[in-house]
Amino acid sequence: MYKPKSDEEKVFLAEYDPDKYEKPSVTADIVVFTLDAKNSLSVLLIKRGGYPYKDCWAIPGGFVEMVESVDTAAARELKEETGLENLPITQIGTFGEVDRDPRMRVISVAYMAFVPKDSLCIKAGDDARDAQLFEVKNDEDGLVLVGERNVIKESELAFDHAKILRIALKRLRNRIDYTLDAFGFLKDNSSFTIYELKKIHEAVKLETEDTGNFRRDFLKKYVSTGLVENTGKKSQGTGSRAATLYRIKDPESFGSSEL
Amino acid sequence: MYKPKSDEEKVFLAEYDPDKYEKPSVTADIVVFTLDAKNSLSVLLIKRGGYPYKDCWAIPGGFVEMVESVDTAAARELKEETGLENLPITQIGTFGEVDRDPRMRVISVAYMAFVPKDSLCIKAGDDARDAQLFEVKNDEDGLVLVGERNVIKESELAFDHAKILRIALKRLRNRIDYTLDAFGFLKDNSSFTIYELKKIHEAVKLETEDTGNFRRDFLKKYVSTGLVENTGKKSQGTGSRAATLYRIKDPESFGSSEL
DNA sequence: GCAAAAGTGTTACCCGTACACCCATGC
DNA sequence: GCATGGGTGTACGGGTAACACTTTTGC
Numbered sequence: 001m002y003k004p005k006s007d008e009e010k011v012f013l014a015e016y017d018p019d020k021y022e023k024p025s026v027t028a029d030i031v032v033f034t035l036d037a038k039n040s041l042s043v044l045l046i047k048r049g050g051y052p053y054k055d056c057w058a059i060p061g062g063f064v065e066m067v068e069s070v071d072t073a074a075a076r077e078l079k080e081e082t083g084l085e086n087l088p089i090t091q092i093g094t095f096g097e098v099d100r101d102p103r104m105r106v107i108s109v110a111y112m113a114f115v116p117k118d119s120l121c122i123k124a125g126d127d128a129r130d131a132q133l134f135e136v137k138n139d140e141d142g143l144v145l146v147g148e149r150n151v152i153k154e155s156e157l158a159f160d161h162a163k164i165l166r167i168a169l170k171r172l173r174n175r176i177d178y179t180l181d182a183f184g185f186l187k188d189n190s191s192f193t194i195y196e197l198k199k200i201h202e203a204v205k206l207e208t209e210d211t212g213n214f215r216r217d218f219l220k221k222y223v224s225t226g227l228v229e230n231t232g233k234k235s236q237g238t239g240s241r242a243a244t245l246y247r248i249k250d251p252e253s254f255g256s257s258e259l
Numbered sequence: 260m261y262k263p264k265s266d267e268e269k270v271f272l273a274e275y276d277p278d279k280y281e282k283p284s285v286t287a288d289i290v291v292f293t294l295d296a297k298n299s300l301s302v303l304l305i306k307r308g309g310y311p312y313k314d315c316w317a318i319p320g321g322f323v324e325m326v327e328s329v330d331t332a333a334a335r336e337l338k339e340e341t342g343l344e345n346l347p348i349t350q351i352g353t354f355g356e357v358d359r360d361p362r363m364r365v366i367s368v369a370y371m372a373f374v375p376k377d378s379l380c381i382k383a384g385d386d387a388r389d390a391q392l393f394e395v396k397n398d399e400d401g402l403v404l405v406g407e408r409n410v411i412k413e414s415e416l417a418f419d420h421a422k423i424l425r426i427a428l429k430r431l432r433n434r435i436d437y438t439l440d441a442f443g444f445l446k447d448n449s450s451f452t453i454y455e456l457k458k459i460h461e462a463v464k465l466e467t468e469d470t471g472n473f474r475r476d477f478l479k480k481y482v483s484t485g486l487v488e489n490t491g492k493k494s495q496g497t498g499s500r501a502a503t504l505y506r507i508k509d510p511e512s513f514g515s516s517e518l
Numbered sequence: 519g520c521a522a523a524a525g526t527g528t529t530a531c532c533c534g535t536a537c538a539c540c541c542a543t544g545c
Numbered sequence: 546g547c548a549t550g551g552g553t554g555t556a557c558g559g560g561t562a563a564c565a566c567t568t569t570t571g572c
Contacts, residue, residue, distance in 0.1 A: 018284070021324075023284050025277070026285060066283065096329025096368065107323070
């Protein structure tokens with residue numbers, strides 16, 4: 001907490017006029033990634049109900065309020081859209097072009113979050129909610145977003161959200177190797193198999209990993225460092241050999257920390 | 260440019276009231292790195308002339324105006340402080356805690372820039388300008404900034420600028436290996452030696468590089484890829500063997516691009 | 519000659535990759 | 546049995562790190 005150092009300064013602060021200059025609006029937008037039923041990387045989009053870009057799909061977000069930090073605003077938006085709280089969120093950049101929004105000057109701070117598989121109960125065609133998961137694909141000239149019954153190109157997204165989404169994807173693909181982001185996609189981080197984590201890596205990077213190498217990597221990077229531990233239990237009923245179940249040792253300290 | 264799709268939308272936009280909600284102020288702050296005479300990594304700080312944090316050292320910055328993008332505001336601040344234009348700038352994060360600034364709600368978007376050695380003509384003790392270079396050092400509990408005749412700890416910086424500076428440093432140290440950031444420190448990117456570039460890497464990473472290995476790296480990463488080319492000339496008057504001079508092939512396209 | 523930097527060569531080791539192979543489980 | 550995934554072994558190759566050594570220039 002800041003303490004003024006003189007009476008003069010107290011007077012200055014008391015009489016300061018915050019409205020001397022015109023100000024922009026600021027939003028916090030959050031790119032929510034998850035894995036869909038087919039283990040493909042998906043993103044949550046909402047259909048805009050009002051102008052501008054009415055009926056366009058957009059990244060969820062909203063205005064930052066005066067009583068909350070920007071990070072808090074992003075977390076609040078995440079909760080409003082998904083019902084999920086206390087997930088680590090990662091800032092990916094701020095977008096501040098003058099004409100981003102036709103209503104007025106809006107600067108957006110973008111974040112991303114990773115949501116456990118199947119934790120979003122958004123049904124296909126559940127149009128009442130106007131929120132939907134889209135599988136993220138690539139074609140020659142950009143992203144393609146594949147919903148249950150609709151396919152859209154990145155250029156159809158509202159505002160500059162195509163740009164935001166592209167940057168989020170790039171960041172995720174970079175970060176997956178040296179952060180704990182991948183664990184955010186796990187259904188249950190206190191009981192998971194190496195195979196599940198491998199599927200997450202494959203979905204994000206869009207390439208298959210070698211089973212043996214991934215296993216050794218996992219043991220070295222996470223288990224031998226004490227971040228993850230063997231539960232002593234085995235999976236069952238999977239239609240194949242029982243696998244060792246692992247858990248994250250200290251879920252509390254599991255922010256968006258780096259290795 | 261956005262085009263309304265209906266008359267109804269035109270009316271909506273025309274009648275939209277941007278001042279429905281209270282808004283924060285937004286600043287663009289820029290961390291300016293350079294190498295000092297001793298080839299140590301240094302940062303430009305300015306001494307605050309007014310309240311709050313009067314007489315404290317701070318990262319240069321200023322309010323984003325309504326007619327400029329946030330990136331443009333950062334570039335403008337860079338020019339105002341250093342006189343330098345058209346340098347690549349890199350966004351490093353947005354800082355949006357509620358109480359960052361005792362005057363009012365201020366959200367700061369932080370950038371960093373790299374400035375050629377000796378291009379800043381800030382003399383030590385030139386107090387009229389209130390701007391000074393500080394060598395960046397580390398001690399047990401954080402950054403130490405060493406000026407020509409004063410030494411300050413990170414905790415003495417204004418606002419949350421210690422945090423911003425720490426993040427900038429971290430980013431720079433990561434980025435130096437896979438971006439072209441290092442070239443920004445060169446006095447003349449159309450005539451430089453491998454040794455000069457090596458000194459830059461050493462200043463940033465605070466560790467010495469092996470001559471032979473650095474050389475081979477340089478040739479492989481930059482020369483054989485066509486980013487940098489041999490000028491055919493040799494350095495002279497250095498007190499040691501003449502070195503090959505290299506130049507960046509296409510300085511125009513030399514943004515903060517990644518390799 | 520000496521110091522400082524330029525430039526070349528060589529070697530040892532680590533690590534990523536690829537691939538082969540056996541094990542366990544459920545259908 | 547067969548498909549699927551779990552788990553182990555191993556061998557090759559490339560790249561990095563470490564270091565030795567020669568060359569050139571200015572003082």
